[in-house]
Amino acid sequence: MVFFRWLRAFLLGLLLLAVAGCGYHFTQAQSGRIGSAQKIWVPFFNNESISPTAQTVLRRAFYDEFHALRGLAPADSALNADLAVKGRVISYSSKAVAFNALDQARLYLLTVVVELEITGKGEVVPLWKGQLQGAQQFPANSDLALQRNSEEQAFAAAARIIAHKCISALEESY
DSSP, X not given: OHHHHHHHHHHXXXXXXXXXXXXXXXXXXXXXXXXXXXXXXXXXXXXXXXXTTHHHHHHHHHHHHHHHHHOOEEOSSGGGOSEEEEEEEEEEEEEEEEEOTTSOXXXXXXXXXXXEEEEETTXXXXXXXXXXXXXXXXXXXXXXXXXXXXXXXXXXXXXXXXHHHHHXXXXXXX
C-alpha cells in the first residue's frame, strides 16, 4: 500500500516536471510580426472568376483582418502604404456536398482560390507571393434570395480565411 502511494507521488512529480519543462517557445522574434503603426493598401483584386462581388468582398476582408489581428490602418494610396497587397481571384466555385433523402442538395461548399503578392514600401522584391485557398460550407435553401444570401455570407467567411492565411504566411516569411 505504501509502495503505491510512493509510486503515485513519483509519477505525479514526474508528470509535473515534464509539463513544466516541455520547451515550448516562440520560434521567431516579435520583429517578424506586422506592426500596428503600419498602413496597408489593398487595391481591387483582378477578378477572373464568375463572382461579380469578389473584388469588393476580398478587399474588405483584407482590410478588416489586418486591422483586427494586427492593428494596421488602411492607407489612402499605394504611395503612403507600408504594405501593399496585389491579388487575383483565380477561381470561385460552389458545389453540393450533402444531400437529403430525396437526393436534393442540403449543403454546399464554396471554394475561392486567390493569387497574392505582398510588397513592402520601397521594395522591388515581394515579401511574399503565392496562392491561398479559402472554403466555407453553407446551407441550401429553396428560396433563391435566401440561398444567395447564404452564399454571400460563405464567401465573406472564405475571404476572411484567406486574409488570415495571408497574415500568417507573411509573418512566417519575414
